[in-house]
Amino acid sequence: MNDRKNKIIEILRRERRYVTASELATRLSVSPKTIYRDINDISKRISSEFRIRKKESYGYCLVDVREGNWDKSDQFEHLEERRLNLLLFLLSITPCKTSIQKISERYFVSQSSILNDFKHIESKIKAFGIHLTKENDGTCLKGNQLAVYRVMSVIIESYLKQSGDSFSQYDIPDFIKGIKVVNGNLSKIKKLLHEIQIDYDLVLDQPYYLTLFCSLLSIMEKRTNNLHPLMGDEQIYEEMDNKSAIYQITMDLTDKLEKTYSITLRKSEIYHLYYILKAYKLNCRYLIDQNTDKVDKKVKLLAQQLISTATQNSGYQFVEDEDLKQRLTLHLYSMVYRLNHNVYIINPLLKSISVNFSSIFDLVKLSAQKLVKDKIYDKQLTDEEIGYITLYFQISYDERFANKIPILIECTSGIGTSHLLSGKIKKSFPNILVKKIVSQQRINQSDYEDIELVISTVKPKGMIDKPTILVSPILNDDDKYKIDQFIKDYYKKQLILPHS
Structure with missing residues (x-):
């Protein structure tokens, strides 16, 4: 075969995809008709170990019949x-x-x-x-x-x-x-x-x-x-x-x-x-000892501080959830190993987690960043890791706080009185979540965000448009009745709204 035909074979061999006659013609500075003639001649002369496959509208490719190296699954068609x-x-x-x-x-x-x-x-x-x-x-x-x-x-x-x-x-x-x-x-x-x-x-x-x-x-x-x-x-x-x-x-x-x-x-x-496989072993529920007593004290402390910071940042009492503490401690055990050994695992559900559980995701991310800022932990958590941790907090939220009514307790400056009131409300109304306790002297407009009700021991300043119930610090029967009526009306509206 002449030099041009050998070049055609070489192009098809190296390209590993279908190549059109026009593309071959351009590369070799000849007409497409010349390529058609050359391909026809090559097909007659080429070794039985190879053959040229033609595909309509795609062009030609070289197939290694002997080793199957150029089968369809290994060719670029586009x-x-x-x-x-x-x-x-x-x-x-x-x-x-x-x-x-x-x-x-x-x-x-x-x-x-x-x-x-x-x-x-x-x-x-x-x-x-x-x-x-x-x-x-x-x-x-x-x-x-x-x-x-x-x-x-x-x-x-x-x-x-x-x-x-x-x-x-x-x-x-x-x-x-x-x-x-x-x-x-x-x-x-x-x-x-x-x-x-x-x-x-x-x-x-x-x-x-x-x-x-x-x-x-x-x-x-x-x-x-x-x-x-x-x-x-x-x-x-x-x-x-x-x-x-x-x-x-x-x-x-x-x-x-x-x-x-x-x-x-x-x-x-x-x-x-080795590090990847060991991190997998630490993370695997079937291989790890579920007893957190064997987990490093620094990891336990990190879990406690992350939960505490998330509680402070949200008002949700995650610190009361012992199951969250145990599950998160075991997860952080393997996470700390990964980060210490530069093992970055992929989180296939990251986008779904960040979209569907955006509030908890943002809360965990903010809390993790604060731990680094306060020098409690020395490594930035990746979004992948934040996504996995979010699931633990989301489970806790769904089990303990979902569908609860978030409220703010407003008082004068007597922090002891307000916490006494908070305890009475939690005991009497398990479906109420006390998110914030703020003295009237220090309250800001932003404190009223993400709450549905203000319970106050002092007449509000009139800077809000949230429902407000004025109560006694000892929470008498009349106070309880007013709160109970609000709760009934609140849930009744929740049932009506989706159908309106």
């Missing part, structure tokens, strides 16, 4: 598929750099096409806090590790959904949702994780499954492309316990990955896999 694959590659090698030339060779398209791909990718990743940098020594994506894993996870989730996997709870963005995820490495890593779970009778829950998936893909791409992370990534936080089950799982997973890709993992990469 430009968007290549761009999504490129985005996943760039995410996987972050923070390492690569050159436009190498990317051009990887996808066998012109450098100008790659630059156009970059513009498309840049417009899609801004919302995730990631940006593309093109410098003299190479091109890379920049953003914190969690932001990178978030985007990687939604691409992986989309792939899992397309391949028939049952769990796909992540909110997949529109620019990913409608595009086929073409990447043969995803099926290989999925197979590795499946084998590990079968061999060791594990059921990795979704956050750890996705985090481990992202880590394995990142390690593989860096090693196979001979890319070296920054020296800061070499940090070792604790030695592995070579007698533990987690160690055996880690080494087996490492061995499988190295054999699959003919690579050698670095020490820091093996340790990182």
Whole structure:
């Protein structure tokens, strides 16, 4: 075959997608008719180990019959598929750099096409806090590790959904949702994780499954492309316990990955896999001792202070919920380990939690930030972690405070009298929630927000439009009757409003 026909074969071999006759003609500076003749001639002469597949309206692709390397599941049929694959590659090698030339060779398209791909990718990743940098020594994506894993996870989730996997709870963005995820490495890593779970009778829950998936893909791409992370990534936080089950799982997973890709993992990469699996063990209800007496005292104190701060910030008496204290302590036990070892788990339900439980989510986030500000805890909690903690507080809220009527108690300056009144109200009216107790001298307009009733021992100043009941500090029978009537009217309106 002549040189042009060999170039056609090379283009189809490297492109790994359907290429139209017009595109081939443009690249080779000939007419489409010439391409048609060449393809026909190539089809007659080509080895039995290969064949050219034609697809109407898509063009031609080269199929490796012998090894099946170029089956339909590994071909880019659309430009968007290549761009999504490129985005996943760039995410996987972050923070390492690569050159436009190498990317051009990887996808066998012109450098100008790659630059156009970059513009498309840049417009899609801004919302995730990631940006593309093109410098003299190479091109890379920049953003914190969690932001990178978030985007990687939604691409992986989309792939899992397309391949028939049952769990796909992540909110997949529109620019990913409608595009086929073409990447043969995803099926290989999925197979590795499946084998590990079968061999060791594990059921990795979704956050750890996705985090481990992202880590394995990142390690593989860096090693196979001979890319070296920054020296800061070499940090070792604790030695592995070579007698533990987690160690055996880690080494087996490492061995499988190295054999699959003919690579050698670095020490820091093996340790990182170990940390992820150990964090999973600490988080797993079936593996952790439910007795909080064995939990580190600092973690217990952190749980108590978070609950106390949330109580102060909201008026909801979370401090009275012993179940919340125990559940949150166990959760923070594994969370502290994760944050101390730079293990950032993905929260597939983050958007749903932040939207559906927005008040509690904001409360937890504000309370966590205050702990850092007051130097009670030295690490900022990620939104992923805030989302998980929110669920514990939301359960407590739903069980103890939901459908209760939030009130404010207003008094003169006698704080003892107001707390005595608060105790009597709580005892007499379990469906009332005392959110705030404020002296009239210090009350602000903002104190009246998020409450339905003011109970006051002193005549209000007239700065509010909330219902107000004037009572005696000892809460006599007439006072109780007025409060009881308000409660009945309040719930009656709640039943009528949805139908009005």
